[in-house]
Amino acid sequence: MNKNETIKKGTINMKKLTALFLSLAMVLSLAACGTNASNETSAAPESTGNTEEPSSQPETEGEAGGTLVVYYSATGNTEQVANYIANITGGDLFELEPVEPYTSDDLDWTNDNSRVSQEYYDESLRDVELVADTVENWDSYDTIFIGYPIWWGIAAWPTDGFVEANDFTGKTVIPFCTSSSSGLGESGQLLAELAGTGDWQEGMRFRSSASEADVQEWLDSLNLS
Numbered sequence: 001m002n003k004n005e006t007i008k009k010g011t012i013n014m015k016k017l018t019a020l021f022l023s024l025a026m027v028l029s030l031a032a033c034g035t036n037a038s039n040e041t042s043a044a045p046e047s048t049g050n051t052e053e054p055s056s057q058p059e060t061e062g063e064a065g066g067t068l069v070v071y072y073s074a075t076g077n078t079e080q081v082a083n084y085i086a087n088i089t090g091g092d093l094f095e096l097e098p099v100e101p102y103t104s105d106d107l108d109w110t111n112d113n114s115r116v117s118q119e120y121y122d123e124s125l126r127d128v129e130l131v132a133d134t135v136e137n138w139d140s141y142d143t144i145f146i147g148y149p150i151w152w153g154i155a156a157w158p159t160d161g162f163v164e165a166n167d168f169t170g171k172t173v174i175p176f177c178t179s180s181s182s183g184l185g186e187s188g189q190l191l192a193e194l195a196g197t198g199d200w201q202e203g204m205r206f207r208s209s210a211s212e213a214d215v216q217e218w219l220d221s222l223n224l225s
């Protein structure tokens with residue numbers, strides 16, 4: 001074997017080695033691709049989970065997460081605040097209406113013989129029948145605002161029937177009231193005791209002619225989601 005032949009054979013061997021190396025590299029890179037592909041496959045269930053989430057989320061929101069603004073208002077002041085709350089939070093409104101509405105004579109607290117005075121003096125007369133004391137889709141609400149005027153330092157009693165008739169378990173309950181000068185006092189606490197369920201918050205008293213800005217400021221301070 002001469003020198004040229006040796007070089008040729010060496011070249012052939014080098015070519016074979018290079019080919020071997022290249023095929024090995026290809027096999028390895030394909031294997032790597034396979035690994036990536038299998039990673040993507042294993043990520044798919046998570047992403048299926050993710051794609052399932054948006055479709056299940058609205059259902060969840062349909063089941064809970066809503067805001068309800070319940071109120072009793074004899075002369076419109078509390079109703080105004082309730083409207084502001086519903087407007088700002090996007091909540092639904094539910095007005096408590098006595099089957100026998102209070103006339104202005106009924107509300108004359110300066111007259112000892114007026115309906116409201118008689119009810120004040122005799123607690124057994126405060127069981128005011130409501131047109132409706134339960135709300136459709138109650139389960140869809142997890143935040144309940146409850147509004148009322150202050151009567152003799154406490155919540156106007158037409159509110160009581162609603163509080164007694166409903167189960168507030170799992171709900172955040174936020175009382176609010178309007179009054180000429182009295183504070184919230186124990187009105188919220190007394191309603192919470194009457195309800196016996198729910199996570200009752202401290203609540204807020206508004207002046208009779210509260211503005212939307214007053215209500216907005218309060219709602220902002222609550223940091224509701």
Ligand SMILES: Cc1cc2nc3c(=O)[nH]c(=O)nc-3n(C[C@H](O)[C@H](O)[C@H](O)COP(=O)(O)O)c2cc1C
Pocket residue numbers: 072073074075076077078079107108109116148149150151152153154178179180181182183207208
């Ligand atoms: C029977 C009665 C009792 C009231 N008692 C109080 C009271 O104790 N303290 C107070 O500051 N305002 C009192 N007020 C005034 C109301 O709380 C106030 O005008 C309230 O904004 C009325 O709300 P409404 O318009 O939603 O009914 C009383 C009003 C009535 C009719």
